Amino acid sequence: MSEHHVMPIRVYLTIIAILMALTVATVWVAFLDFGYLNTVIAVGIAVIKALLVVMYFMHLKYAAPITRLFAGAGAVFFVILIAITLSDYRSRDWFPFPEPWEQAHEAPASH
Amino acid sequence: MKSVFNILPEQASTVASHVDAIYLFLIAISVVFTLLAAGLVIVFGVKFRRRPDGPAPEKPHEDSRLEMAAGAFLLVLLLVLFGWGAKVYFQNTRPPADAMEILVTGKQWMWKLQHPNGRREINTLHIPVGKPVQLTMTSEDVIHSFFIPAFRVKQDVLPGRYTRLWFQATKTGRYRLFCTEYCGTEHSMMGGWVNVMTAADYERWLSGEVAGAAQETPVQAGERLFTQLGCQTCHNAGSGALGPNLAGVFGHTVKLADGSEVIADEEYLRESILNPHAKLVAGFAPVMPVFKGIINEDQLLQLIAYIKSLSGASN
Amino acid sequence: MSETATIAATAEPKNYLTNRHTIQSWLFTVDHKRIAILYLISLTVFFLLGGAAAALFRLDLMTPQADLLQSETYNKLFTMHGIVMIFFFLVPSIPAVMGNFLVPVMIGAKDVAFPRLNLLSWYVFMAGGLIALGAIISGGVDTGWTFYTPYSSMYANSHVILAVAGAFIAGFSSIMTALNFIVTIQKMRAPGLTWFRLPLFIWAMYATSLVVILGTPVVAITLVMIFIERFFQFGLFDPALGGDPVLFQHLFWFYSHPAVYIMILPSMGVISEIVSCFSRRRLYGYTFVAFSSLAIAVIGFFVWGHHMFVSSQSAYAGLIFSFLTFFVAIPTAIKILNWIMTMYKGSISFDTPMLYAYGFLGLFTIGGLTGLFLSTMATDIHLHDTYFVVAHFHYVMVGGGVMGFLGALHFWWPKMTGRMYPEGWAKFAAIVIFIGFNLTFFPQFQLGYHGMPRRYHTYAEEFQILHVMSTAGASVLGAGYLIMAAYLGWSLFKGKRASANPWDARGLEWETTSPPPTENFLSTPTVTQEAYAYDKPSVTHVPPEEKRV
């Protein structure tokens, strides 16, 4: 009956304390300069917060494997959507292109 | 014009025969596999048709060797196709450096074209045979697509950006030109002809109009605009100039105020004219006025042509 | 009707059709079988609408000039044909009708997991359909079913908002159905029905549902973005603000390419059932076919950019999309091999469903092979947005999707209605449809390679001969559909009574009465053997006295 997992209230209180602390942390960190790492840190903290909510408040830690599989699939396809779309934009001005086609420099085939 | 019952339509560019070679290979594959599949189901249908006294069929063996073999064979075949197709595609992606540049503006529902010497035309493109031609294209409204079937080339034309298409005609003649991206009510009327002429005929055609009225080339028009808009007051070679000197800029790396580098291509020039502050060149203050809404797409193309000519990039 | 009433009045046990007769008992039913029938009726209407639009513009295309229609009307008609056929026929077709009817029966459940959600999905579907029809009646939409920006968001003067809203709402209906199927298959299988004893139709429905779950929400938000741009004047794809219209294409095809698998995977499941039954042989390579459905569903999400090779998308992104596209071809091709190998040493009979399976194999093979022309970058540059593409996707969606749907309709018609259709007429119609389809669409391959762009109202005169052939074929195809509608309608009232298992097929759905009772089985069945056990006699869960002869 692991499905009927009743968690002690203490766990909820611990989690909310961590979540609030992380919220303060993410605001504080935003004002420090880490270059491009600022984005990584901000998203990283958000991911940790989301995982805490998912695992404890939403009981995913104690859910059936199939439920966890679906939750994971959601995250994976979310990333796929964004990553592949972005890959187009990041590679649009890649240089150099391959050499132009050699035939272009040949004599015209006919008149 | 070849009959539509020929397997291949007219080939009139250097790339056409390469595309057609892949096409014929694909047709061969398709015919073989279709006949194979159809042949097998028909033969099996006849040979193993149900007979009242026939034996009960056996359960098939769970054996994946056939599937594996078929998969491996297909993998090789498809990789060959992928590689061949990608090779021809990439070979044809970047225009040769000596290509003659023609400016194209698409709008609902016409193609506006301008030649290096300034001659303009609508929906008919005159080009010389045997010379690489590059189209620099943009749209005034929605997405269009520039398609010449006899050349086997096609490229979408977008608002707010430049796309390129190049080809080298191999035969004189008239070929169809279509818009292939659905662009509204009269989409099917947006097209015309490509007239491929001998080099001499093309020269004659080009100068045909110049003899009458004075004809500005895009570079000349760009230069006139450059003066009219007062660009040279800042963009000059003087030591205290407020803007960067534009000679030799096009096609080269530019260092920006934020430390990054960009290559000064058409997109960059476009952005820097419409919205100068977005990618400011290192060492200059953001003082240039915004030209968005002040000049139109045609003028923008001419200005860029002029700036390119300052680098000897134009012809 | 009176005959049905008398039958019901006799000592016959009541089935899902006869247990109640009021209109309310249909409109408020939570029985998955009745909901399937509601869907069948609505989809038939939408199919006729979409088909009528196609007939009109096909007629107009007989000549190069505009003679029958004006450009605006022509554009609205092909848009209507696309929207109705994709969102309101092909996407729901097999899942909403056959899936709804069969999934619970095939797995030995009494109903789907969420019956009220199932009913809601029909109402939502109808609401979406009526809103889209509203757009058409109030003046039409001329964006094409693809709603490409910035035409749809800034330039079109037609009823884009209504059409987008209709498609958006219909998306919820397919999500509800898919969610229901996954939970039902996951949690409600009969005792003994392990994953590898499931019919392949169930595997196909599961894979389809996954695609719906992961893809449909993305097109939903993309349509919302069009709505926001048109209604609130927010420039999300506006080039003047620096927005990128190509981003719309990315988001749109993230769903709309996998949507092709939503339309074709269920058909593949149906063909597996039919080929196995009429060859009297377990499907060759069951495990491979089962997993390839899932593989196709997943890989299908990585290839959307092959719709964008000439869109100005990065050449490198195009390269990767082209590469991955070839990988979808492999499991698909091997599936065809599996179906063919099932017939080898079988005992093949040519009842109507098998004719449709043959039609599917032929047309889908051509559809799949011509897909290679479009995944190869160099040839796609030439073929993109020409009639070649039109022909290719009709071979896949009609030759594959609709042939599968019609095969399923004939295979399970006795189960759904309790009546047999006239076999001779059915065979005749199947052959007419097959011939008509090829006459309509084969010339379009040739048109495409010769450069005829799609969505053209008027065209160059040299293309006329092929267009005339295509239109002539379309009339044959239309006649085939009408013959079918006529004899199926006739069979509802006059058809021979169907036995519980008229094809001597295997599978739980054949072990209950035709039509099944409201909760499908009188007692929950227990499954003791694998699927397609054609080497063994049918296991009977229904007491003999309840079987009709």
Place this chain on the structure above:
Amino acid sequence: MSSHAHAHVAHHFESAEQQRQSAQLGMWIFLVTEVMFFGGLFAAYVVYRSLYPEAWVVGSHLLSIGLGGFNTAVLLASSLTMALAVHAAQTDKRNATAMWIVLTMVLGFVFLGVKVVEYAGKFEHHLVPGAHFHVDPMAELAKLEAAGVHVGQHLRHAFETANPSHVQLFYSLYFAMTGMHAVHMIIGAGLMIWLLANTLKGRYSSAYYNPVEVTGLYWHFVDIVWIFLFPMLYLIGRH
């Protein structure tokens, strides 16, 4: 009647456990569709931000970290109260269940109220995309400096180079994303009212609390969306 577990098993289920698992799995699958739904907006956000990073810095500086941070805390707290509501239902504490649901709903309305204040502010300052949109990055930079904010080199550069059109694009996405989130909040609040009514009618107990649980899942999901929206919209380039 609420005390009988069997009374709650619908006709087509074999057991209460099967029904509960089905409800739970169904809700999670629905949440997957929600993830992908927001995914489209996030993809647009990521693409445009990668194209126009400086405009995103300017856009985010015109949002209030105070209001956004406060709302984050409010939503996190509402997630706690929701979890406690489920806990109370699991342990047969009907009054506590009702109280936590009410509290969750109140916190939800507080969030929406703050959102209304924020939207009104944007409307006043012409930051709503459309014909009236107006932003002058240099003037905004001067305001920041006047307010005593330390303006570093990066920040100055962003304000100097940002294109107002691109800032407008940021606000289009800001309103689309937070608006879509707010719609989900409103639906959530509606669900709370429905839950409350059923709780007061005594429909839920330790034997049957599926609706409380799955509604909770939905509420937490909406909270998670905001957990990402807050840093992505409010905290960019503050250094």
